[in-house]
Every structure is written in C-alpha cells, then in structure tokens.
Amino acid sequence: MAVFTRVTEPELISWLDDYSLGQLLELQGIASGIENTNYFVTTSNGRFVLTLFEKLAASELPFYLNLMSHLARHGIPCPSPVANRHNQFLSELNGKSACIVSRLSGKSLMNPEVIHCAAIGGMLGRLHNAAQNFAETMPNAHDAMWRARAAPQVTPFLSPPDVALLESEVAFHEKHTLAALPQGVIHADLFRDNVLFEGARIGGLIDFYFACNDSLLYDVAITVNDWCMGVDSILDEARTQALLQAYHAVRPMQKKEYIAWPIALRAAALRFWLSRLYDMYLPRENELIHAHNPDQFKYILQRHIAANSNVIWL
Amino acid sequence: MAVFTRVTEPELISWLDDYSLGQLLELQGIASGIENTNYFVTTSNGRFVLTLFEKLAASELPFYLNLMSHLARHGIPCPSPVANRHNQFLSELNGKSACIVSRLSGKSLMNPEVIHCAAIGGMLGRLHNAAQNFAETMPNAHDAMWRARAAPQVTPFLSPPDVALLESEVAFHEKHTLAALPQGVIHADLFRDNVLFEGARIGGLIDFYFACNDSLLYDVAITVNDWCMGVDSILDEARTQALLQAYHAVRPMQKKEYIAWPIALRAAALRFWLSRLYDMYLPRENELIHAHNPDQFKYILQRHIAANSNVIWL
Structure with a gap:
C-alpha cells in the first residue's frame, strides 16, 4: 500500500479551502507507487490526483511541477498541477509537501502492439x-x-x-x-x-x-x-x-x-x-x-x- | 455558418508544425458563434478547438487567453490555450490571429433545474x-x-x-x-x-x-x-x-x-x-x-x- 501518509476527508476539505476546486466529492487512496502518497480526488470541478511527497527533496519539487505545467501548456497530455489562491502549486498537508494535479483518463497497457x-x-x-x-x-x-x-x-x-x-x-x-x-x-x-x-x-x-x-x-x-x-x-x-x-x-x-x-x-x-x-x-x-x-x-x-x-x- | 475564414487540412497541418500536438486526425467546422471562426481539431494528443479571431482587436486577445490559462491553472474547467514552440498562445493563420485551446466535454443544458x-x-x-x-x-x-x-x-x-x-x-x-x-x-x-x-x-x-x-x-x-x-x-x-x-x-x-x-x-x-x-x-x-x-x-x-x-x- 502506497499511502504512507493518511489524509482524512476533513483534513483534505480544510486544505482545499485554499483552492478553487469546489466541494470534495470523493477521496480514494491509490495503492501503486513507491515514492509518494497518492489519492484520487473528485471535486465539483473534476477529477484530480493528490500527491504527498515522501522522499523527494522540497528544493527539487518546483522543477517537476513546473515541467508538467510547461508540457501541459504545450498540449502534451500530462498531469497539470493546480495552483492555489496564492498562485502556488506546492503547499503543506499533514506535514508533507503536497500538490494536486489533473487526473488523466485511460489505462496502462501491458502488452503493447x-x-x-x-x-x-x-x-x-x-x-x-x-x-x-x-x-x-x-x-x-x-x-x-x-x-x-x-x-x-x-x-x-x-x-x-x-x-x-x-x-x-x-x-x-x-x-x-x-x-x-x-x-x-x-x-x-x-x-x-x-x-x-x-x-x-x-x-x-x-x-x-x-x-x-x-x-x-x-x-x-x-x-x-x-x-x-x-x-x-x-x-x-x-x-x-x-x-x-x-x-x-x-x-x-x-x-x-x-x-x-x-x-x-x-x-x-x-x-x-x-x-x-x-x-x-x-x-x-x-x-x-x-x-x-x-x-x-x-x-x-x-x-x-x-x-x-x-x-x-x- | 460561423466559419468566416476557411482553413484546409494542409493549411492546418502546416500551422501545427509549430506546435507539439502531433498528427492532425480530424478537422470540423463549428456552426455556432458569431464573433470568431471555430473548428474542432483532433490530433494524436487529444481534442482541441481552433479559433480564428474575426473581430476582436489583436491587442485584447492576450487578456482573454492569459485569463483562460490562469483559470485553467487554478482548476477551473475552462479552455486551456496551447502554447506553440515559441511559447506563444497566439499566432497567425490565413491572415487572422489564431489560437488552439483544449476542448472540454459535456453538453449545453437548455432546461436547467x-x-x-x-x-x-x-x-x-x-x-x-x-x-x-x-x-x-x-x-x-x-x-x-x-x-x-x-x-x-x-x-x-x-x-x-x-x-x-x-x-x-x-x-x-x-x-x-x-x-x-x-x-x-x-x-x-x-x-x-x-x-x-x-x-x-x-x-x-x-x-x-x-x-x-x-x-x-x-x-x-x-x-x-x-x-x-x-x-x-x-x-x-x-x-x-x-x-x-x-x-x-x-x-x-x-x-x-x-x-x-x-x-x-x-x-x-x-x-x-x-x-x-x-x-x-x-x-x-x-x-x-x-x-x-x-x-x-x-x-x-x-x-x-x-x-x-x-x-x-x-
């Protein structure tokens, strides 16, 4: 199980106060992944992925988030980080650096042709x-x-x-x-x-x-x-x-x-x-x-x- | 018909060379709208809307495009303008200022409850x-x-x-x-x-x-x-x-x-x-x-x- 840091609904609702994503409709832990804690988050605005960074250095995170934002801006189908009301992608949740990004659709393919x-x-x-x-x-x-x-x-x-x-x-x-x-x-x-x-x-x-x-x-x-x-x-x-x-x-x-x-x-x-x-x-x-x-x-x-x-x- | 300026597939393919959106798969004029020419555009990267501005002043366009980009960045479900390789949202197509934005899903509702x-x-x-x-x-x-x-x-x-x-x-x-x-x-x-x-x-x-x-x-x-x-x-x-x-x-x-x-x-x-x-x-x-x-x-x-x-x- 890759939820290293638990996030409750009340904790997330409070954290989302700082965003323009609307009401929390669903929160679901994601089992895969070994580097971060990930949750699927559905709000009035759509489907997102919440990530709490467990191992990456805080100083490195802006590179990854700005890169994803740059690629999404150029039409590459990749997660697009959501900015909060302070116009920041990163903030703290339960003691960890955290971000919320758009959730993409589709499934992994194990036997590609x-x-x-x-x-x-x-x-x-x-x-x-x-x-x-x-x-x-x-x-x-x-x-x-x-x-x-x-x-x-x-x-x-x-x-x-x-x-x-x-x-x-x-x-x-x-x-x-x-x-x-x-x-x-x-x-x-x-x-x-x-x-x-x-x-x-x-x-x-x-x-x-x-x-x-x-x-x-x-x-x-x-x-x-x-x-x-x-x-x-x-x-x-x-x-x-x-x-x-x-x-x-x-x-x-x-x-x-x-x-x-x-x-x-x-x-x-x-x-x-x-x-x-x-x-x-x-x-x-x-x-x-x-x-x-x-x-x-x-x-x-x-x-x-x-x-x-x-x-x-x- | 709201296609005031016609765009052919070869013209669009050439214009898309400056973007990272992949191959053109479909181009379809949109009948509604009185201010701009709009096309649905599907590429390898997904579904987009192409807009050629017919009436708006070129000096005003950055406000609208930067606003949409800002709102999309904050998780508001609105069209997200795609930047070209010069990192610009706007460029010229068939003599008009033009942009391509993400296409959103859903349908208008005429009898809301x-x-x-x-x-x-x-x-x-x-x-x-x-x-x-x-x-x-x-x-x-x-x-x-x-x-x-x-x-x-x-x-x-x-x-x-x-x-x-x-x-x-x-x-x-x-x-x-x-x-x-x-x-x-x-x-x-x-x-x-x-x-x-x-x-x-x-x-x-x-x-x-x-x-x-x-x-x-x-x-x-x-x-x-x-x-x-x-x-x-x-x-x-x-x-x-x-x-x-x-x-x-x-x-x-x-x-x-x-x-x-x-x-x-x-x-x-x-x-x-x-x-x-x-x-x-x-x-x-x-x-x-x-x-x-x-x-x-x-x-x-x-x-x-x-x-x-x-x-x-x-």
Missing part, C-alpha cells in the same frame, strides 16, 4: 520538442557518478560473474558516454505503467518525478527497453522500428545518435539493473515489497552486449 | 475567487459610456413606449451604479450555451471573449437572468435561491451587494436588451442571421422594474 509503440515514439518526440524551451534544469540523479558509487555497494551481494558484468559495464560507460549527443529534458521512466491509453490513443503520460536533463537518445533507449522488449529479453524488431520511426519523424535523430544507439540501449539497461539491485539489497524503509526483479534488466543488458559485440565503438 | 443552478452558482463563485490574483485587466466594453452611446442609435427604430423605457432605464443606471461593490474579473456572458454539463457536473465554461473587469454582482445577475428565468420573464424562485446560495457559500456576498441586487438584475437585463437591439437594427456584416430577439430582455427588464418598484434606492 506496433501501433502503440508508434504512438509512444511520436509522443516522446513531442515531449522532447516541447521541453526544449523549458528554462529550468535538473541533473540526472542516476548518472555516471551514481553508477560509480552504487555499484561497489551491491557487488558484495552478487555472484562473481555478475560482479564481473557489472564492473565491466560501468567501466565501459565511463569510456563511452552519450554526452556529445543532443541533450534536453527527458522523462527518464516512460515505462508502460506510466502511460495511459484510450484505445490506440495516448490519454496521458504520468509520473515525471525522475525527469531530468540528459541525452534525448538515452530516454528513447529507456522507453524502447520496456515497450519493445520481446521474449528472451531481445527487442521485438517491428515494435522497435515503429517506435524509432515515429520518434524520428517528430525529432529527427542525428547520425551520431544512430551510431550511439547500441550504447544508449546498454546504458539504459544498466541504469535499471543497478537501481533494482540497489533497491533489493539496500532497501529504504517501506520499499522492499515493491522491489522489481533486477535479473530482467541483467538479461536485457547481456542480450544488448551480445547483439552488438561486433560493433566497433567510437 | 435547481441542481444545475446550484452548480453554476458555486462555479461562478470559484471563477471570481480564482480570478482575484489574475494581474491583467480589461475594461467592460458594455459599460455606462457604451449605453449612453448606443441608446440614441437604436431609439429611432423603437416605439415611443420602448424609447421611454430605454431612456429612463439608462438614466436610472447613470444615477445608481454598482461601482462601490466588490470588483474583479467577470465572465459577463455565462449563459446556458456557454456551459457544458456532464450529468449534474459542470464539464466546462466556455467563451471568455466578453470577460472584463466589473462588479462581481453584475456577473451574478447576468447569470441569474438566464439560468433562473421562468415563464412570463419572472425569475424562478427555487432556481434563483439555489444559484445565489451556492455562490454565497463560495464567495460570501456583502450586505451592500444584497441591497444592490435589484439594480444589478436591471443593469444586466438592460445590457442584453440594448445590445440585441443594436445587433438587430445596426447589424455588422454576417451577423443578422444570428441576432437574438431583443424583446425577451425587454420583458425581463420590465418585470424586474415592476417587482422592485417599491424598493427605496440608495
């Missing part, structure tokens, strides 16, 4: 384009420094072959970075559970709390590694091509991005293998029950390495 | 509250000066009793103004056709192109004159009370506003009687076919005067 991957590719391109004139920046918390720090912390728990794989892959990405590729604000976590579909149309992109500045191609690789993955941890060719072609049609990829594509796929797989290892062996409080299996991304990483072992790197 | 009037009252209060920290201002184009200028232009077309009524009423409001009442941004045209309902819930308020700064009570009176009107041009008591009580619960009315209420109802009725007379007898090009019958508001005005003839004015 080619048409959905094409929709995702196009939308990711539009997200990258729309974020180009967003003025604020946020470094990627899961960067090379994080890898260098986290890897030695998990190796004591791993088998010798896994230690060897992890260490050689961390070393590989030290040498082969994506820093020379086009940069921008990326979602950085556009997995299937963070996209709501209405039929074949995307109703919403959600959960922007890993968004940061990094290589755009890296974001594409994170997305492809989830949406286009087939059996045996090998990318499904039709879905991968559909996603990349739709992305390219919106934000044309440069030649150096094509060349770096295998590296981006490996970097994206390493990011989630390592963070899942970390969450499994060094869990924060309340988090263990939600830990994903790290092996999935180890296999994906191994397959990417095998598939591209004959490529000559830059 | 008590529950709907209560919903409208609460929403109007929230709109007034949410607009309190909107920084831009717009004078009311239909103010006392407009009345003084427009009335002599239509009297040549009226019967002697109507001339007498119009002239005495214009003189009355010269003496009894609402200027001392709480002021703010008002919608100024919240008639039934400018509200979309989804069941008993308001899905959206639309058409903010008469919005301006004026007495909040005057906006309530405009709204009541439409939503709560019964047969024989007499206000339906149950609907009127429901609207006023719901409004008061959100934005408590002051004693001086209660005292001025009969004046506000008359001022609101006069505004639409006079503008409809003007549109009927001095129509602008393309406008005649849409002219409303002015008599409806003459009867409403007469009933308001009769109902309150025993009130001693301030």
Whole structure:
C-alpha cells in the first residue's frame, strides 16, 4: 500500500479551502507507487490526483511541477498541477509537501502492439520538442557518478560473474558516454505503467518525478527497453522500428545518435539493473515489497552486449 | 455558418508544425458563434478547438487567453490555450490571429433545474475567487459610456413606449451604479450555451471573449437572468435561491451587494436588451442571421422594474 501518509476527508476539505476546486466529492487512496502518497480526488470541478511527497527533496519539487505545467501548456497530455489562491502549486498537508494535479483518463497497457509503440515514439518526440524551451534544469540523479558509487555497494551481494558484468559495464560507460549527443529534458521512466491509453490513443503520460536533463537518445533507449522488449529479453524488431520511426519523424535523430544507439540501449539497461539491485539489497524503509526483479534488466543488458559485440565503438 | 475564414487540412497541418500536438486526425467546422471562426481539431494528443479571431482587436486577445490559462491553472474547467514552440498562445493563420485551446466535454443544458443552478452558482463563485490574483485587466466594453452611446442609435427604430423605457432605464443606471461593490474579473456572458454539463457536473465554461473587469454582482445577475428565468420573464424562485446560495457559500456576498441586487438584475437585463437591439437594427456584416430577439430582455427588464418598484434606492 502506497499511502504512507493518511489524509482524512476533513483534513483534505480544510486544505482545499485554499483552492478553487469546489466541494470534495470523493477521496480514494491509490495503492501503486513507491515514492509518494497518492489519492484520487473528485471535486465539483473534476477529477484530480493528490500527491504527498515522501522522499523527494522540497528544493527539487518546483522543477517537476513546473515541467508538467510547461508540457501541459504545450498540449502534451500530462498531469497539470493546480495552483492555489496564492498562485502556488506546492503547499503543506499533514506535514508533507503536497500538490494536486489533473487526473488523466485511460489505462496502462501491458502488452503493447506496433501501433502503440508508434504512438509512444511520436509522443516522446513531442515531449522532447516541447521541453526544449523549458528554462529550468535538473541533473540526472542516476548518472555516471551514481553508477560509480552504487555499484561497489551491491557487488558484495552478487555472484562473481555478475560482479564481473557489472564492473565491466560501468567501466565501459565511463569510456563511452552519450554526452556529445543532443541533450534536453527527458522523462527518464516512460515505462508502460506510466502511460495511459484510450484505445490506440495516448490519454496521458504520468509520473515525471525522475525527469531530468540528459541525452534525448538515452530516454528513447529507456522507453524502447520496456515497450519493445520481446521474449528472451531481445527487442521485438517491428515494435522497435515503429517506435524509432515515429520518434524520428517528430525529432529527427542525428547520425551520431544512430551510431550511439547500441550504447544508449546498454546504458539504459544498466541504469535499471543497478537501481533494482540497489533497491533489493539496500532497501529504504517501506520499499522492499515493491522491489522489481533486477535479473530482467541483467538479461536485457547481456542480450544488448551480445547483439552488438561486433560493433566497433567510437 | 460561423466559419468566416476557411482553413484546409494542409493549411492546418502546416500551422501545427509549430506546435507539439502531433498528427492532425480530424478537422470540423463549428456552426455556432458569431464573433470568431471555430473548428474542432483532433490530433494524436487529444481534442482541441481552433479559433480564428474575426473581430476582436489583436491587442485584447492576450487578456482573454492569459485569463483562460490562469483559470485553467487554478482548476477551473475552462479552455486551456496551447502554447506553440515559441511559447506563444497566439499566432497567425490565413491572415487572422489564431489560437488552439483544449476542448472540454459535456453538453449545453437548455432546461436547467435547481441542481444545475446550484452548480453554476458555486462555479461562478470559484471563477471570481480564482480570478482575484489574475494581474491583467480589461475594461467592460458594455459599460455606462457604451449605453449612453448606443441608446440614441437604436431609439429611432423603437416605439415611443420602448424609447421611454430605454431612456429612463439608462438614466436610472447613470444615477445608481454598482461601482462601490466588490470588483474583479467577470465572465459577463455565462449563459446556458456557454456551459457544458456532464450529468449534474459542470464539464466546462466556455467563451471568455466578453470577460472584463466589473462588479462581481453584475456577473451574478447576468447569470441569474438566464439560468433562473421562468415563464412570463419572472425569475424562478427555487432556481434563483439555489444559484445565489451556492455562490454565497463560495464567495460570501456583502450586505451592500444584497441591497444592490435589484439594480444589478436591471443593469444586466438592460445590457442584453440594448445590445440585441443594436445587433438587430445596426447589424455588422454576417451577423443578422444570428441576432437574438431583443424583446425577451425587454420583458425581463420590465418585470424586474415592476417587482422592485417599491424598493427605496440608495
């Protein structure tokens, strides 16, 4: 259960006094999510999501909320933060920083087909384009420094072959970075559970709390590694091509991005293998029950390495 | 037909290149409306309304668009203007200033009941509250000066009793103004056709192109004159009370506003009687076919005067 901080109806009604959202009609805790407390909130004005931030630093929150507001303003279907009467997105509720955002319609899709991957590719391109004139920046918390720090912390728990794989892959990405590729604000976590579909149309992109500045191609690789993955941890060719072609049609990829594509796929797989290892062996409080299996991304990483072992790197 | 300026699919696709809204899926002209050209536009990102401004001065448009954006940001269900890649709401399409805004769901309600009037009252209060920290201002184009200028232009077309009524009423409001009442941004045209309902819930308020700064009570009176009107041009008591009580619960009315209420109802009725007379007898090009019958508001005005003839004015 992801309601870490309970909010009662009277508490919420009092908090909503500072907003122009009308009467509270329904309040319902959301079970998913491991970083924040979330509630569905229905008022006279419509359907919203209330979030109490449990772990994110208060200083980082304006970036995420202003980013969502910026993207919504540009017509990207993402949660739009609601301002209170002091014109602020953030205020305090039960001792936590809290915000309320518009609730989007649609459902997550667990078995996406080619048409959905094409929709995702196009939308990711539009997200990258729309974020180009967003003025604020946020470094990627899961960067090379994080890898260098986290890897030695998990190796004591791993088998010798896994230690060897992890260490050689961390070393590989030290040498082969994506820093020379086009940069921008990326979602950085556009997995299937963070996209709501209405039929074949995307109703919403959600959960922007890993968004940061990094290589755009890296974001594409994170997305492809989830949406286009087939059996045996090998990318499904039709879905991968559909996603990349739709992305390219919106934000044309440069030649150096094509060349770096295998590296981006490996970097994206390493990011989630390592963070899942970390969450499994060094869990924060309340988090263990939600830990994903790290092996999935180890296999994906191994397959990417095998598939591209004959490529000559830059 | 309210499509004064035709927009073809290739023209719109080219214009949309500057936005992050994805592929054009559908373009459909909207027949209603007398001030602008409107199209329903569906893209990969969702449902929108395209507006080409035919009559409004370009200098006034930022006020309306920024107001809608401000209200949407505060959770009021109103059209949210979409910014292009230059972060602008306005740009040019086929020689006209144009914008694209989110499309709201719901349908206009022609026979509202008590529950709907209560919903409208609460929403109007929230709109007034949410607009309190909107920084831009717009004078009311239909103010006392407009009345003084427009009335002599239509009297040549009226019967002697109507001339007498119009002239005495214009003189009355010269003496009894609402200027001392709480002021703010008002919608100024919240008639039934400018509200979309989804069941008993308001899905959206639309058409903010008469919005301006004026007495909040005057906006309530405009709204009541439409939503709560019964047969024989007499206000339906149950609907009127429901609207006023719901409004008061959100934005408590002051004693001086209660005292001025009969004046506000008359001022609101006069505004639409006079503008409809003007549109009927001095129509602008393309406008005649849409002219409303002015008599409806003459009867409403007469009933308001009769109902309150025993009130001693301030």
